[in-house]
Each structure stands twice: as C-alpha cells, then as structure tokens.
Amino acid sequence: MHDHSAVHDHGACCGNATDALARAERLCAERDLQFTRLRRDVLEAVATESKPLGAYDIAERLSGQGRRVAAVSVYRALDFLTENGLVHRIASRNAFVSCGHQHGEGVGLVFLICRTCGSIDETTSPEVDDQLDKTLAKAGFKPSSRILEVEGECGACLGHERNP
Amino acid sequence: MHDHSAVHDHGACCGNATDALARAERLCAERDLQFTRLRRDVLEAVATESKPLGAYDIAERLSGQGRRVAAVSVYRALDFLTENGLVHRIASRNAFVSCGHQHGEGVGLVFLICRTCGSIDETTSPEVDDQLDKTLAKAGFKPSSRILEVEGECGACLGHERNP
DNA sequence: TCTGGTGCTGATACACTGTAACATCGCATC
DNA sequence: GATGCGATGTTACAGTGTATCAGCACCAGA
Numbered sequence: 001m002h003d004h005s006a007v008h009d010h011g012a013c014c015g016n017a018t019d020a021l022a023r024a025e026r027l028c029a030e031r032d033l034q035f036t037r038l039r040r041d042v043l044e045a046v047a048t049e050s051k052p053l054g055a056y057d058i059a060e061r062l063s064g065q066g067r068r069v070a071a072v073s074v075y076r077a078l079d080f081l082t083e084n085g086l087v088h089r090i091a092s093r094n095a096f097v098s099c100g101h102q103h104g105e106g107v108g109l110v111f112l113i114c115r116t117c118g119s120i121d122e123t124t125s126p127e128v129d130d131q132l133d134k135t136l137a138k139a140g141f142k143p144s145s146r147i148l149e150v151e152g153e154c155g156a157c158l159g160h161e162r163n164p
Numbered sequence: 165m166h167d168h169s170a171v172h173d174h175g176a177c178c179g180n181a182t183d184a185l186a187r188a189e190r191l192c193a194e195r196d197l198q199f200t201r202l203r204r205d206v207l208e209a210v211a212t213e214s215k216p217l218g219a220y221d222i223a224e225r226l227s228g229q230g231r232r233v234a235a236v237s238v239y240r241a242l243d244f245l246t247e248n249g250l251v252h253r254i255a256s257r258n259a260f261v262s263c264g265h266q267h268g269e270g271v272g273l274v275f276l277i278c279r280t281c282g283s284i285d286e287t288t289s290p291e292v293d294d295q296l297d298k299t300l301a302k303a304g305f306k307p308s309s310r311i312l313e314v315e316g317e318c319g320a321c322l323g324h325e326r327n328p
Numbered sequence: 329t330c331t332g333g334t335g336c337t338g339a340t341a342c343a344c345t346g347t348a349a350c351a352t353c354g355c356a357t358c
Numbered sequence: 359g360a361t362g363c364g365a366t367g368t369t370a371c372a373g374t375g376t377a378t379c380a381g382c383a384c385c386a387g388a
Contacts, residue, residue, distance in 0.1 A: 131295050
C-alpha cells in the first residue's frame with residue numbers, strides 16, 4: 001500500500017483506520033449523530049493515508065464503479081467530521097488528516113508536517129499551551145481556537161539522510 | 165477611512181503604511197533588490213488595512229483608471245514581499261497582512277485574529293518558542309518554519325462588549 | 329553598438345478550493 | 359398518508375493559486 005520503512009510514532013495509517021472508524025462509530029452513538037456511509041467512507045479515506053488529502057482527492061477516491069461523489073458532499077462530510085474532532089484540517093495545505101488520538105476538548109494540537117515524505121504527525125504540548133495562554137492574556141486577547149503547524153523534517157527522514 | 169474606535173496596540177494601519185514602505189525601501193536597497201512600483205503598490209494596499217486582504221481584493225484595489233492589475237501579478241509581488249518578511253500570509257484566511265514589526269530572522273510569530281472586528285495583531289513570544297522547540301526536539305522533528313494563528317476576540321472588542 | 333542574459337510584468341489558461349441554492353430521498357413522527 | 363427533518367445529489371459559481379508564454383527594461387560583455 002504505502003512505504004512503511006519510515007516509522008511513524010503515532011501510526012495513524014492502515015490498520016489504524018479501523019480504530020478511527022470504531023472510535024467514530026462509538027462517538028456518534030454517544031452523541032446521537034448519524035454515522036452515514038458517506039461520512040464513514042470519507043473518514044476511511046482520510047484515515048488510511050498518513051498524508052493530508054484534499055477534498056477533491058477524497059471525492060476521486062470514493063468515485064468509480066457507478067458511484068459518483070461530488071466534492072460538495074465531501075466537504076459536508078468533512079465539516080461533520082471536523083466538528084466532532086474526528087478529522088483535522090491542515091490550514092497550510094488546505095487538506096485534511098484523520099485524528100490520531102483521542103484528546104479532550106480544548107487541547108491545543110501541534111501538527112508536524114514533513115517536507116520530505118509529506119506525512120503528518122500530531123502531538124500536544126501543555127507547556128506550549130500554558131505559555132501561549134500567558135502571552136494571549138498579556139495581549140488582552142481571548143482565544144477561541146488556535147492553529148499550530150510546523151513544517152520541517154520528521155525523525156524518520158532525518159534518519160534516512162544519515163543512513164542512506 | 166476606517167473605524168478607529170477600536171485601538172490596536174501595534175497600529176499597523178494608515179500612517180504606519182508609510183513606515184512599512186520606508187522599511188521596505190531600506191531593506192531592498194540593503195539586499196540589492198528591486199522595489200518596483202507594483203511591489204510598492206501591493207505593499208501599500210496591504211499596509212493601509214489592518215484586516216487581511218485576499219490577492220483578488222488587492223488586484224481590484226490596484227485596478228482602475230486605465231490600469232489593470234491581474235491577480236497573477238499580485239501573487240508574484242506577494243511572493244516577493246513574503247520572502248523578504250515584509251508581508252505575512254494568514255493561512256487560516258488565505259489572506260495577507262503587512263508586517264507590523266521588524267523582527268530578526270527565525271523569530272516565531274503569533275497572529276491574533278479577531279472574530280469580531282477582523283483585525284489582526286502580531287506578537288512574538290520567546291517562551292512559546294522555547295517550549296515549542298523542546299516539544300519538537302522530543303519528537304525528533306527538525307523544524308524549518310511554523311504557523312501559529314489564534315482566533316478569538318481582541319481587547320478592543322472585549323471592551324466594547326462590556327461598555328457598549 | 330549590438331547582443332545576449334536576467335528579472336519583472338502582462339496576459340491567458342487552467343486546476344484546485346470552497347460555498348450557495350435548490351431538488352430529492354429516506355426516515356421518524358403525528 | 360401527511361409533515362417535517364436531516365443527509366445527499368446536482369448545478370452553478372466565486373475565490374485561490376499555478377503554469378506558461380510573450381514582451382519589456384536594463385545591464386554586462388563582446
């Protein structure tokens with residue numbers, strides 16, 4: 001399917017797509033939301049790929065064999081999934097990744113985007129959050145959401161460089 | 165021109181556009197770069213507005229009276245300006261703001277985007293940078309650039325709320 | 329002076345991203 | 359069956375961004 005020589009430390013790929021789907025199913029049952037086929041398929045498409053996918057990529061993947069999924073529908077499904085924290089939008093790429101963790105509400109996420117292999121890792125840092133909160137308070141700014149995306153090279157690609 | 169009842173603490177508007185232009189002129193002279201009319205006009209358009217402007221907005225503003233500026237040209241000018249740190253791209257809005265400070269290279273910026281008035285403030289926080297560096301080092305990730313954008317309510321709009 | 333190169337701009341075309349509006353369908357409820 | 363609601367399908371369109379080629383100014387070197 002895809003290259004596994006690069007080891008991800010969160011493993012949001014392949015087998016873990018089933019985890020994401022299971023989690024989604026549970027969450028929708030809890031909140032009394034509809035986890036429809038389209039939403040399931042969109043989530044699956046995003047979860048089986050460690051790289052961020054564009055809406056039109058997803059639409060293309062879901063289309064074929066007599067089914068045609070328009071980008072609009074994908075956007076609606078993505079809206080639903082992001083609102084419920086199952087998928088994250090990567091603003092710097094206009095693309096989407098499935099959520100690798102289950103984190104509480106209001107946790108600040110940090111996305112690590114590798115320039116070389118294109119994969120995305122997702123972490124959190126309470127220390128960064130704390131400092132950021134202090135900075136915002138000092139500026140008299142009341143935050144409601146934040147975006148923190150770092151571009152660079154992931155550990156796996158750095159390793160490849162050193163040991164080619 | 166625009167509403168000044170909301171006080172910005174960095175004041176990247178109106179009169180300060182001339183500052184931005186002067187700074188740009190100096191910087192281009194230092195680095196032996198061409199500060200052409202188009203680049204000047206684009207920077208001026210962005211600097212006279214505290215809200216982020218889209219490329220097509222800028223193109224529209226520069227067009228008229230026999231001049232037609234295509235969006236492509238604006239994008240090229242914006243590329244030049246962002247590469248030289250005179251303008252910043254707001255990823256979450258697909259829009260651009262002029263740089264309010266002169267900061268050294270490699271300083272992590274924090275953009276504060278007000279949901280209510282749409283204005284953007286720009287600050288820095290060495291503490292956040294430090295913590296983020298530690299987090300990235302722990303993850304084995306070598307950063308080359310970062311995006312940190314916070315959406316919420318600015319001090320001015322919070323004040324208006326309390327004293328309407 | 330001519331000539332070639334370089335960098336900026338103009339212009340067209342096109343691909344990608346995202347939203348608005350309306351029709352339809354399935355489903356639950358009355 | 360009628361009604362209402364949410365999800366999807368469909369079309370259209372606006373906004374964002376890139377590729378490509380052509381013209382133009384300007385400078386360096388023959």
